[in-house]
Amino acid sequence: MTAAVRIPADELDTAARVLEGADAEAVLAWTFGRFPRVAVVASFQAESVVLIDMASRLRPGVDVITLDTGRLPQETYDLIDTVRSRFPVTLHVVSPDPAELDEMSRAHGVNLFYLSPELRHTCCDVRKTRPLAGALAGYGAWVTGLRREQSTTRRSTPVVSRDDGHGGIAKVAPLVGWSHEDVWAHVRSRDLPSHALYASGYTSIGCAPCTRATRPGEDERAGRWWWEGDSIKECGLHPVLTGAGPAADLAASSGRADAGAESTAASAATPGAEG
Numbered sequence: 001m002t003a004a005v006r007i008p009a010d011e012l013d014t015a016a017r018v019l020e021g022a023d024a025e026a027v028l029a030w031t032f033g034r035f036p037r038v039a040v041v042a043s044f045q046a047e048s049v050v051l052i053d054m055a056s057r058l059r060p061g062v063d064v065i066t067l068d069t070g071r072l073p074q075e076t077y078d079l080i081d082t083v084r085s086r087f088p089v090t091l092h093v094v095s096p097d098p099a100e101l102d103e104m105s106r107a108h109g110v111n112l113f114y115l116s117p118e119l120r121h122t123c124c125d126v127r128k129t130r131p132l133a134g135a136l137a138g139y140g141a142w143v144t145g146l147r148r149e150q151s152t153t154r155r156s157t158p159v160v161s162r163d164d165g166h167g168g169i170a171k172v173a174p175l176v177g178w179s180h181e182d183v184w185a186h187v188r189s190r191d192l193p194s195h196a197l198y199a200s201g202y203t204s205i206g207c208a209p210c211t212r213a214t215r216p217g218e219d220e221r222a223g224r225w226w227w228e229g230d231s232i233k234e235c236g237l238h239p240v241l242t243g244a245g246p247a248a249d250l251a252a253s254s255g256r257a258d259a260g261a262e263s264t265a266a267s268a269a270t271p272g273a274e275g
Helices: 009-019 024-034 046-058 074-086 098-108 117-135 180-189 196-200 246-269
Strands: 038-041 062-067 089-094 141-143 160-163 169-172
Touching (some): 009 024, 024 046, 024 169, 038 046, 046 089, 046 180, 062 117
8 A cells, every 4th residue: 555645734835825726626636646645535415526526537446435424314325326336436435433333322322413512523523533534544635525605614724734633634625616606517517416405405415313404595504403503513524714714815915816827827737737
């Protein structure tokens, strides 16, 4: 197995500035060119399928990691099978540790997430955060479908960052600047499969007991853990960031023209990148 590549935080910071505003496929091409081992981590929402479509064309056989929490909707499993049969990927379905699940349910019951935010985070930790940490061992970078528009907690997400929660590997978000409309325009243009629950009014899809359809005007992630009211709608996989965001910082320091020039340069310099 090829050893994971770790690159200094300042190099990742520079890459984040240069790649800000770059085409998503250019960001992926940079990632594949810089790191021998890369995993796309997929929840099988629309963003995941867009990334799998792009990544599998740039690197056929790309590793795709998905977390089977044991509480997913049947529609998610159906889509996993559809994607697996359509795209040239190497799919890794990762499950929680059975002993940890048993200990958790004996102590708090099977629906502990309804009892308190603290126990909800415990459930997410056992079913999602810990399994992902194990699955990412040996990789130099992981790719996620985070978008700044999804929620206030994601508005400061950089396109590339150092993930100290997973051993200092790179965390890459090629779609970070995309809008909801951008995602669905790509889905339609490429005739990509999509999660069946979108047709029922869902805008963010996780575990079945913890997700509901959203109402007009609600935040995209308002249907996640809705009983917690206005609490932070994150499970622990993605640390909450604050601030105006990298795009605003870059525009303030260099101007949009300079930012666009840097992005163009990044695309031109990246092996296999499309500008």
